[in-house]
Amino acid sequence: MSQTVTPIPTSWVGPLRLSGEVTGEQEVPLATYETPLWPSVGRSARVSRLVDDGIRVTIVDERMTRSSLFVARTAADAVAAGSALTARFDDLAAIVAAQSRFARLIDVHTEVVGNLLFVRFALTTGDASGHNMTTLAAETFIDHVLAWHPELEYGSISGNYCSDKKATAVNGILGRGRSAVAEILIPAAVVADQLRSSAQRIADLNVRKNLVGSTIAGALRSANAHYANMLLAFYLATGQDAANIVEASQGITYAEVRGEGDLYFSCTLPNLIVGTVGNGKDLPFVDEVLTRLGCREERSSGGNARRLAALIAATVLCGELSLLAAQTNHKELMASHLVLERKAGGRR
Incomplete structure (x- = not known):
């Protein structure tokens, strides 16, 4: 190259x-x-x-976001898992703080579509724009979420609910950057x-x-x-x-x-x-x-x-x-x- x-x-x-x-x-x-x-x-x-x-x-x-996608068997399973995740905010925040000097979790937002669970994580990332920092955090989150909720399957590390480099409403409503x-x-x-x-x-x-x-x-x-x-x-x-x-x-x-x-x-x-x-x-x-x-x-x-x-x-x-x-x-x-x-x- x-x-x-x-x-x-x-x-x-x-x-x-x-x-x-x-x-x-x-x-x-x-x-x-x-x-x-x-x-x-x-x-x-x-x-x-x-x-x-x-x-x-x-x-x-200020915040950077990444939305991970999980697949449940039913919508009811997706809703229950999403509620459980938001209730474990302190656990998720500790995971972020343990792997980064600068990244800090400030928000978790979930959306359910059919049997799909979208989990949008928001972090402060110091002086970095935070793309890689939040992706690394999301990767770690996924491992923990799948361990906590074996009823879920991995969908994607990014489910487009972030939303990165696309003109969407969610960034203006929930914030990104x-x-x-x-x-x-x-x-x-x-x-x-x-x-x-x-x-x-x-x-x-x-x-x-x-x-x-x-x-x-x-x-x-x-x-x-x-x-x-x-x-x-x-x-x-x-x-x-x-x-x-x-x-x-x-x-x-x-x-x-x-x-x-x-x-x-x-x-x-x-x-x-x-x-x-x-x-x-x-x-x-x-x-x-x-x-x-x-x-x-x-x-x-x-x-x-x-x-x-x-x-x-x-x-x-x-x-x-x-x-x-x-x-x-x-x-x-x-x-x-x-x-x-x-x-x-x-x-x-």
Whole structure:
């Protein structure tokens, strides 16, 4: 098997002014072929520096999940086994703690379909995204569960109720990864001067495009313009598993007019699956980037990953705000793309 390195244009954008989980100003890296993303995110980063608190990010929750599948003879057997398992939470938690310095069991959720028993384990995993950590824990759980319940048979170590790299409702409801909310309150004059729009126009467009438009399209727990753009660029720059943008891009943009035309704008991202240790994080360029982001500091378990998640959420807000503001003005989006891509040497 031969390996090659694929170059991806990368630029540091900002700085963003931040408060909440992260305070101060921080530039962020975006690796993308969609180079107009850099000035677009940069425009809202400039807006954040004109606001006292900048972008405030709150980490709501953090966990990684794996759902194992067991096969019972009947639905009644599956329900009884599921109830018995949830009652043995302390035993399951002790199993996790004995095999890992960082993994801790925080939740067990069961679902029964016919004679199939799905058991969804949720763990905190320190600074790791936790894919392998939870899979190892699930593998150990399976051995114990089958010993405790000989009436069950092994189905699969992963039963898709996790749910990994798929757009599902369960992750938003029960949680998977870091859940973050980024928000900003922008004075009316700044909205007009920097975004060439108004709070009312942006709020109206958000309802009509992101909420109504996404609903008639059949979006699943998602109402945003383009979270995936910023997520992929940030994931590639920091050594993340890029396939996780499938669920990470499920999020909701919210906007409202406050006071005398000020704009409250927020992005809620319930499924940010990121880590600062683990596979890919030891690559020289990734280590350099994470160091520059302040994600190689001595912090409590999970602190560096929470910082990274907060920076990503703030970056998503910047890109989302800039795009929506541009789309309130007829022809601005395409005109901007043409100018920026021609400057970069693109041909159209």
